[in-house]
Amino acid sequence: MATTPASIIGRAVPRIDGPLKTSGTAKYSSDHNFPNMVYAVPVCSTIGKGRIRRLDSSAAEVMPGVVRVYRHGKVPPIYRPIPHDRTARIDESRPPFEDERIYYNGQYVALAVADSYEHAKAAAGAVKVEYDAETPNVSLDLSDGFNDSMQEESKRGDVDAAFASAPVKIDETYVTPVETHNPIELHASVATWDGSRFVLYETTQAVMNHQAVMAQMLGVPRENVQIVMKFLGSGFGGKLWPWPQAMLAAVAARDLNRPVKLVIDRSMMFTCAGHRPRTQQRIRLGATPDGKLVSLEHDYANHSSISTVGHFRENCGEATPFLYSTPNLRVRSNVVDRNVGTPTPMRGPGAVPGLFALESGIDELAIKLKMDPVQFRLMNEPKLDESKGMPFSSRHLKECLTQGAEKFGWSAYKPEIGSMRRGDITLGWGVASCSWIAGRGACKATLSLRDDGTARIACATQDIGTGTYTVFAQVVSEKTGLPLHKIDVVLGNSSLPPGPTSGGSMVTGTVIPAIIQAADAAIRQLLTVATTASDTPFQNRKPEELVLTEGRIQLKSDAASAVPFETILKRANIRTAEGEGNSGPNSTDPQLRNYSFHSFGAHFLEVEWDAGIARLRVSRVVTVIDVGRIVNLKAARNQVEGAIVMGVGMGMLERTIYDPRNGRPVNNNVADYLMATNADCPEIDVTFLDYPDKLLNEVGARGVGEIGLAGVAAAITNATYHATGVRVRELPIRLETLMEQEKGSTTRRA
Amino acid sequence: MIDFALSRASSPAEASEQAAKSKTAQQGAQVRYVAGGTTLIDLMKLDVETPVRVVDINRLELARTERQPDGSLRIGAMVRNADLAHDPNVVRDYPVLSQGLLSGATGQLRNMATTGGNLLQRTRCSYFRDLAYAECNKRTPGSGCSAIGGHNRTHAILGTSEHCIATHPSDMAVAMMALEARIHILNGQSEREVPIGEFYLLPGNTPNLENVLKPGDLITYVTLPPPVAGARSHYLKLRDRASYEFALASAAVVIHVDGERIRKARIAFGGVGTRPWRSPEAEHALEGKAADEATFRAAADAALRNAKPQRDNAFKVELAKRCLIRALTTVTT
Incomplete structure (x- = not known):
């Protein structure tokens, strides 16, 4: 155009x-109300692994307003979805109540339906469940994934020989914690049934996929399921695919022949609606003394739920094969089962935790080489996508780095740890590149x-x-x-x-x-x-x-x-x-099949470190983004600024903590699960390069929703190292880590 | 949430009369007052609090802050946290209280939360709040403690017992502790006054009992003694994020430096104690000494000497010390 x-x-x-x-x-999914509607509240398991020995709903069933209590053996059929059907994607494929086993803490074990939310909630609380409990595996150490069963995702050259003989190298392991999507809008399903056809009001990021999954799991023709979602109170990936509450609401609506509303509560968001899984990533890098990358190896594992419940691979190597020029490269991955709810994509899945590891490793290597981290990146910029041997449709990462450096004032960077100050505060500067797939x-x-x-x-x-x-x-x-x-x-x-x-x-x-x-x-x-x-x-x-x-x-x-x-x-x-x-799709277009489509960017970031009180805050971020032509500057800026704030949360605050004894999330509410508040927001300066990617479409626009989050956490830990000398390889940064590891700081500058 | 009756009290005496029907004013109370509701409603939704009657005291005329003839400041129990924080008398004479209030919760919560309610704020211990855990001595006396051996990064290191390590969450009460506030309590026709230092109980083997309140007791006022001439005060709160988080450690300091020497010091900690934690040890280490870093460090060491960290919160010992040292440094320079 x-x-x-x-x-x-x-x-x-x-x-x-x-x-x-x-x-x-604006009418959100849970705002839909219908005559004769009933309300459903799930009962959640309180153990992390085992079996339901006895479930007694007799008291609940006679409580005021109660219509029905569903449970294993007392629920209409819910079918499994067709495996690997790309048009009907779902991460937790086990239908709710399929068996009496408990695979994770918080799993739905019953559903109380009543004439009001309050009655249903009271009834759910009155369902008595006895368990044969076993010890769940919620181990935080994912080393059991680092073995011969790792899957090779990308390979070129001879990485083993190159790494062994590299004059300068690093070999470090990075960890990202479980993060829970916490959109303000809770997952909700309002299900209606007219005798032959469902109309389902769902909190979904994919009405077509949702329709396909629900048709399979409800056992009805696709045309008998209509999905409606007019406004979403955000999803961040957590609402891409259906979750068990959707099937429960629908089967109850059909069974009772009444509209059913099921809005899960915040604690259920932490167990029954996905999360970004924990990852453990080993990065091995080798370089020549003058800073040419000769070897890059990225091995990682993520946790998933027990595989009969769901199987989720966090694609941490998404950007690794093409971000830098190196003749030798290998990316391998694995998934390890834990007694946790099923993970699902979260904004920038794979690339976001993956680039935390890779961009930390690059920083560590640059420091080891005594090179400026911006220069090191520029030196290793590839001319084409070396993993595929294809040109990039449009790649301007170099300009992101140089323009970002200029806007940030990087020329004033002094590499000595703790050497930059503003009054009594130590400043730390960090940089990281980012990338996200385009298509x-x-x-x-x-x-x-x-x-x-x-x-x-x-x-x-x-x-x-x-x-x-x-x-x-x-x-x-x-x-x-x-x-x-x-x-x-x-x-x-x-x-x-x-x-x-x-x-x-x-x-x-x-x-x-x-x-x-x-x-x-x-x-x-x-x-x-x-x-x-x-x-x-x-x-x-x-x-x-x-x-x-x-x-x-x-x-x-x-x-x-x-x-x-x-x-x-x-x-x-x-x-x-x-x-x-x-x-x-561009992937099947013969004109486009020989191009590599990606977006790029660079973050320059400053932290303030007040050692006397162990206070670390992100103070300033300059980001330059290359996502093709911008369609709506306001919406695009909003996406990138929001993603940077989310990155501050990822670097500094966010983690879902499971009780080590039973796998129950400890901080399962938005007061205790820390995300960035307005007061945590740094000064943010976003620039779009605005080079149209005309191969992708006539306007030249790529997407802008996710890339801003990738790399931010690494820029924060890189800046933190610069300020404190403490290299944080497990997110989020915690003040106790900085206090313990900052050399000689305990008696300094109180 | 279970069904409950809601009534509205038109006078303090009437509220007290209704609450007197409860068997206890502590955990498990059958009758609860509701003011801002920021703790109570939350806990009722979790079924941690299950009163059969809730008495709404929002219409009581206890929402004024008044300077008394003796120079003290009388704060009505229904004064909202936001109003108190910005009260000109508080800002001028008791900055530690204004700063403490403003460091707590969020603007929205401070607009609702009241002075009396904040004094009675309940712990944020996840195990206390989650009925999936049968073991909680604060909820169910004698059942055990799930936090010991659980995830306890935010738990207390001072005043704990083998039965409970729950942290008292208030910032306001910590500041009031350093200000030696007095709490006025009405019960039926009788009134009494309790120094805040005697108001809170240690958990010991009865963590379900958190303070001295009895059935029918209604907090009506809090009085702050006249400001000490020449004294300065400050509240410093340390936490992971910049806003809306309970303290990992906080310090309230009221200090009077006369020339080179510290004449009077009142020190209290938040985020580390099972109750708002007044530290006579720190005060003793400060009074009569020079206001310098060595003194501050000695006071911090003294204050934390008896700290008993758990698996995940050993860092709080050092953090609390740094917090006190910085607060003292700030207020004396």
Whole structure:
């Protein structure tokens, strides 16, 4: 699309759904209420492993308002999903109540349904469960994954020989903890059943996938399941795939023939709705004394739930094979079972923990080489994706690093530990690169130009709070010239033309070609109408002689001939001109199959260290991001700034703590699970390079939702090392670690 | 949450009368007052508190802060934390209290939480809050303690017993401890006054008993003694994040330096004790000495001499010391 300076693409357009949200009129999934609706509250296991010996719901069943108590053996069938079906993805594939075994603490063991939430909750509390408890395996040490069963993910050269003979090397292990997605909106399912068909109001980032999974697990044809999700109170990946509460609500609705609302509580968010798994990663790097990387090895394991419940691989090596130039490289991985709930993707899955390890290792190696960490990165910049031997579609990491260094003031960097100060405070500076996959999936969209002068664009994707509604409207506006307020964007319903999952930062790149095609087709139809309808100035003209400009049809040769398109439709007595558009995945496009698509960026970060009181705070972040063309500057900035704040949480605060005796999350609420508050937010300066990646789509836009988080934690630990001399290799940084390890600091500067 | 009756008291005496029907004013009370509700409602949702009657005291006329003829400051039990923190008398004469209040919770919580309620704030011990653990001596006397042997990074290192290591969570009460506040309690027609230093109980073998309140007792006021001329005060709170987190260690200091010597010192710690932790050891180590780093360090060492860390919180000993030293340094320079 040839955009002009006046183009709406790239502008900081406020969200079109903003007023609905700020006025409280946006209807989230759990806001749906129906006559005769009942409420369901799960009962959760209090042991981490074992078997239900006895479950007594007799007292609960006779409590006021109670309708039913479901449990293993007393629940309608819930089927397993088809394994490895890419159109029906789910991480916890064990249907709830499938057997009497307990695989993790907090697992659903019963469901109380009553006429009010309070009655259901009281009943759930009155269900008595006795267990034969066994000792769960919640070991934090994942070394059991480092063995011959590791899976090789990428390999080139001879990494063993290269590492053995490398003159300068590091060999270190990095650990990232379990992080729990904590969107403010809890997972919720409101299920309705009309005797043959389900309409399910779900908190999902993927209405199409959700429909496919629910059809399989409920045992009904796909067309008998409709998924609706109009607004999401954020997901961060935790709402990509269905969780057990969705099936429970649906089978209860069908069984009782009443609408069922099931909103899980915050503690259940920590056990029954996914988490970013714990990872343990060994990085081995070898270099020549002048700083050329000769060997890169990345071995890692992540924990997952017991494999009969679910199996999740955290792809920590996502960016490792192509981030740096090195002739010898190997990435291997493994998954180890633990008695924990099933992990699931969390913002930047794989790359985010992976780049913490890799970008820490690179920093350690640069220090060992006595090289500036920015220079070291620039020196090892690859010319192409060496893992695939393909060119990058568009890679500007060098410019991210140089521009970031300049904006941050990196030239003032003094490498000696603790050497930079501001008053009584020690400053630490750190840098880290980041990367995230770019791509395009399949998508259909339909555009209708209506005789009231408005347009309607429809697609079964969804806006998860990131601005997708607005991006759709912007592209339609760009193509039709209609103002945003005349464009209805209809998303979040599985009965619309199938659209993409809101995950992997793929939506924007995926939907744009489909929208453009749909618009072109609708405009063609409109122009055809204009040439055939009677009583228009264009009768008997050829459609090719016409053009739609700012919502008006005109002869290309005569601007004065312009007529509002709705006038033409009205005269023709046609309600809408319609067009359908399709996007296909870049991976199957023969033109694109030989390119490597990724986004890049660099974070420069400052910490303040007050040794006397062991207080570490992130004070300043400068980030330069290369994600192709920016579609909406406001939404894009919001994504990256938010991701940086999340990165501050990852580096400094976030971890789900399990009781070592029973695998029960200890800090299972948002007061005790620490995330960054406003007071923890540093000064943030984000720059977008804005180089269009025209191979991916006509606009040249890649996704921007995840990349900002990758690398931040490493920049923090790198800066912390610079300030304190303490190398933190296990997140989050804890003040006790700094106190214990900072040499001689206990008596210094109180 | 179980069903409960809600009634509204129109006078302190009426509230007291209703609460007197409870068998205890401690854990397991059948009648509870609700003011801001920031602790009580939370614990009721978790079924940790299961009162059969909740008496709403929000209409009681106890929401004023008044300077008394003797120079003391009388704070109504219903004064909200946010209002108290910004009260001009408090800001001017008792900065330690204003700073302590503002370091606690969030703006939203401080707008609701009250002076009386904050004094009675319950511990954040995860094991106390989670009914999945049968063992909690504070909830169920004699059942055991799950925190000892569990994850106990945030637990207490002072005043613990083999029955309970739960940390007292308040910042406000720590500041009041250093200010030697007096707590006014109404019961029916009678009134009494308890120095805050005698208000809180150590857990010992009855961690379910947290303070001296009896059924029918209603905290009506807190009085702060007149400010000591020439004294300065300060509250410093250390924690992982910059806001909305309980203290890992905090220090409230009120100190009067006369020339070179420290004439009077009142020291209390938060985040480390099973109750707001006044430290006579630190005060003794400070009074009469020069206000310098060596003295501050000696006071910090004295204060923490009897600390008993658990598996995950040994760092609190050093952190509390650094906290006190920094607070003293700040207030004397």
